Amino acid sequence: MFLRVRVVQKYGGSSVADAESIKRVAKRVVATKQLGHDVVVVISAMGDTTDELMDLALQVTPQPPPRELDMLLTAGERMSAALLAMAIADQGLHARSLTGSQAGIITTGTHGNARIIDITPGRITKALDADDIVIVAGFQGVAQDTKDVTTLGRGASDTTAVALAASLGADYCEIYTDVDGVYTADPRIVPSAQRIPEISYEEMLEMAACGAKILHLRCVEYARRERVPVQVRSSFSDKPGTWVRDPQPVDPDAQPDPEGAPVEQAIISGVAHDRGEAKITIVGVPDKIGEAARIFEAVAATEINIDMIVQNVSAVATSRTDISFTLPKTDGVTAITALNALQEEVGFTDVLYDDQIGKVSVVGVGMRSHPGVTAKFFSALAAANVNIGMISTSEIRISVVVDQDDVDRAVAAAHTAFGLDATEQAVVYAGTGR
Amino acid sequence: MFLRVRVVQKYGGSSVADAESIKRVAKRVVATKQLGHDVVVVISAMGDTTDELMDLALQVTPQPPPRELDMLLTAGERMSAALLAMAIADQGLHARSLTGSQAGIITTGTHGNARIIDITPGRITKALDADDIVIVAGFQGVAQDTKDVTTLGRGASDTTAVALAASLGADYCEIYTDVDGVYTADPRIVPSAQRIPEISYEEMLEMAACGAKILHLRCVEYARRERVPVQVRSSFSDKPGTWVRDPQPVDPDAQPDPEGAPVEQAIISGVAHDRGEAKITIVGVPDKIGEAARIFEAVAATEINIDMIVQNVSAVATSRTDISFTLPKTDGVTAITALNALQEEVGFTDVLYDDQIGKVSVVGVGMRSHPGVTAKFFSALAAANVNIGMISTSEIRISVVVDQDDVDRAVAAAHTAFGLDATEQAVVYAGTGR
Missing domain, CATH: 3.30.70.260 (ACT domain)
Known part of the structure; x- marks a missing residue:
């Protein structure tokens, strides 16, 4: 039985760094469309474009007016969106690029950090009805009051994608980046970190808030609120990535587990850190x-x-x-x-x-039903000779502030203590995951 | 007595090639505003931006869809408009950049070569009423039917400026470029060419149609139809440039001459050539x-x-x-x-x-009342040993097709024959005038 789905795909700047990368992304988009699906693509600016535009602005004035900075920076996604539409046309399918404003992304008027308050996707659905692929410039919208162009903050193309997926009733949202999913810890610090095949919205939210840079915090908040299933994948491979969604039944033929948790739930899903x-x-x-x-x-x-x-x-x-x-x-x-x-x-x-501090957090819904997680975490830190400065906890997270020099050791110790180390070494990526 | 005027200024790509040039343009805009005038600025893309974007498009596909090419290329003027607004803010005045669409430039749907069919400048006049300087991205508009972004063809920022001047009831339109006016011939070919202080719309139209690259043909057509006085000036100097307008009375206190021509009207205003x-x-x-x-x-x-x-x-x-x-x-x-x-x-x-041909034209309203212009032109060409291939004439123009190798000699011969040579050598500019 053929299942036609509606999917929103988001590609980050590292996935569209140059003409060749854009062609590669176009192939992936075309392949999805050729399965018969409705495809909406949200795209970031190419490679370092946003940084370069920012540099240009700072050459003109040390304090660019935020309204004008938004006008300038939004050119980046506009260019990559148009180029991707061209690359898709080159492969024989029809694509239509839309700016945030054209796509109906209505925002507050806070330039540089606007929030989406409504989406009126009339032009998108019209294009989908015409069987076109739609390319939307990420990271941008139009202010409800002034009709000025706004941006949603750095990395907010993820948020654009999830918000569009919710508004369009998409079946899921794929976030393509330069790593193949969410890991139990940063593989550059913990070589034995493992890809997490599936994680709940709540855990992903804590991970993002605690420094895991793979998904933008506001994007995860949006996904959780709207229950949009999100798949984090690499645009450089066909690996399955990480699903961020409500816990799924283990057996596909079984009814959903009323507890909402797989049988062998780990106590801790991951260890996050933040040096910022x-x-x-x-x-x-x-x-x-x-x-x-x-x-x-x-x-x-x-x-x-x-x-x-x-x-x-x-x-x-x-x-x-x-x-x-x-x-x-x-x-x-x-x-x-x-x-x-x-x-x-x-x-x-x-x-x-x-500012010589770092934050290390362990996150997992499993700790709800497992007392002693705090003790285990602190013991591991003590054994690694890490001094704890401040502590804060939520129902599914424990965070500590430590000396910046102790961060790596603390992350590795916690990762081992909670049994997250893989038997094989993880691939270490050069990228940052954004 | 202070006279508040409304002026539209247009700056070409060579005037805004980098951050320093943008600051220099900002100073000129600010100086005009500080005279108490209403200032609307139309801006081209920085330096080679449009060519670079076109290169990028061709790296992606040999045949970019025109709709997407327009989406891509319009990013260029958007960037320079925002940067100029920032540079003006840096000098303490308030400026607002607008895309062609935001400025109300309504066009046909012919991507890459759209024509302006209406201007709804509500956002511009609102900003002017708020005493803001308005920066409009040139070369672009929005299609009336599809609401897609369009471009007006290469060099069409001139047209945007004149069309806005007409729509806003501006007193005049200044076109800033890298040469200080319209010359009697291309100074690179005829070193003794002179700047023309004033030229009629009709003559400028013939000059532009015959290869003088200083003003875009469609811009001159628009200026003539709407009777918008246009001043062509250098953004690198304070020289007076060339006025393109209805003939003015010689004595400022005198009534307009009913014949509409200055007393000492030259027979020929200029010699144009075209190798294209x-x-x-x-x-x-x-x-x-x-x-x-x-x-x-x-x-x-x-x-x-x-x-x-x-x-x-x-x-x-x-x-x-x-x-x-x-x-x-x-x-x-x-x-x-x-x-x-x-x-x-x-x-x-x-x-x-x-394709080894060139066209040489003599243009001047004076030929209406001076028989024998054709004979004089052809004699000069014969004396310079130039063979004439084809001939075409209008009421104020005579054009001939000659061998491409004969173009320079033909231009110089005509320039001398009609008494246009200056006693001093003109400055030779490296730029193209666009």
Whole structure:
């Protein structure tokens, strides 16, 4: 029985780095179409185009207006979309490229980091009805109010793809990249890391939030909310990749397992790490109701996402306490500036900044039903001589902040302790997975 | 008394070749705005961007679909428009870049060579009302029916500028390029050529049609139809350039001359030449009514613009004649193919192709009232030992086809014969004027 499906495929910049790569992607798209499926392709800018355009902007002015930066950067995906449509035409099929605006990607007006608020895919469905392949420029949309061109933030073509898949009622969304799936740890750090054949939305979300760069966080959030099955695959091979979706029954003929989990669920699905954060410590905060709130309101006003927060027990003698939190390194200067402006008003002693840290996280739905995961994790770190700075947990994740130099050792120790090491060494990829 | 004017400025690719040039253009735009004027800027793609994008397309497929080629190429002007807006912001003023579509340039659906059919400049006037400088991506528009992105043909940013000037009721349109005006002949061929301070629309139209590359033909047609005063200037100097407009009174306090011509009107305004054409001769066409029409219908069906046509007097003995016409070299293969397909049906003997020709034209409204211009022109050519192949005339132009090797000599001879040589040698520019 032939099953016609509707699929959204997304190809990243490394998959379309030059004319030859574009032709290779076209072959894959054409092959999918020739199976009789409806195919919508979301495409990133070629290779380093976005970086090059950014460099050009910075040559013109140190502070490009965000609206104009969006106008500039969106040219990148427009070019790759048109070129892919040409390459498909060269193979005898008909393809139509659409900008984000033409594809009906309606966003907020926050240039550089807009959010999708609606999709009106009329032009896409019309093209699909005409049996065309549709190529959509990723990473971009049009602001609902101003009708100006917007971008969704770096790496957001993944989000475009999943959002379109949801809007079009696609059966699934394939994310093609330069690695062949999600691994139990970064294979460059843990050579014995294994490809994860299948992972739940919740776990993938924690992995992405904790530094696994394979999928954009917002894309996973979107996929989870809309229940879009996502397959992460390599555009350089035909390997099966990793499915991100609701847990599937083990036996294809069996009814779905009411528990939603395979029989041999591992306790931990993967170990993630992140070297992109810094730690700020506010020393000597008066231990009065509302002081912490004022501090975090000041930081929130700068639109910085803070991650882990630790407040020490107040010293009885002074009635003062220290508050530490982590945040993306790139937001360090902004946060320090905001906090220094607050020092006199709140009356804390000092603000300390440490960017020589790293975060290591173990993630797995299995830990819900397995007590002792924390103990096992911390023992493994101790045995590897890794000192723990801060701790934060969710129902399916434990994260610790460690010295940056200890990150590799901590990841390897956790990976081994939870039995994730493969018997064979994984392929190590040069790419970053984006 | 301060006079607030509305001006459209167009900058070509050589004026925005890199970040430094873009900053220089921004200074000029800002200076105009600071005079208190309304400023709309039309911008071409940076330097060789369009050629580079075309190369990329040809790497992907030898025959890029025109719709997708338009999608690709329009990225060039989008980038330069955004960068110029950034450079203006860097100098403290507010600018807003708009794509052709956003600027309301509504066109036919002929990808690669669309024509402007309407302009709905609502977003432009709104931005001008907000005292913003508006930057419009040249060369592009949006098809009325399909809403697809279109391009207006190479060099058509000039046309965008003049069309916008007309639609916005601008006082005039400045076309900035890399030469400082229209010359009496190409200064690379005639070092004593002079800048023409002022030229009528009709003469400029003939000059452009005869190979003067300084202004795009369609742009001049538009300017003439809408009576938009156009000033051709160098973006590298402050020289006054050339005004293309209705003849002005000599004394600014005097009433317009009813004859519309300055007192000392030269007979000939300039000498143009064109090496871009080829000659096709159809040998032995049966001298029957309708045969020539069938031939030219076949050529017209290929959408080729033919230029000069000559039909020899029929030889009485054979009742057959030869027909020659000129056309752009780039259309040679298409025309030959169409004619060969027709040979059996019409029954002519042969089709000859000659691309070693050149066209030399003298242009001037003065020839209307001066008999003997043709004689003077032909005598000058004869004295310079130039053989005339074909002749065509309009009310204000005489064109001849000559051997390609004779073009330079013919241009110089005509320039001297009509008293156009300056006493000082003109600056010779390396650029092409586009």
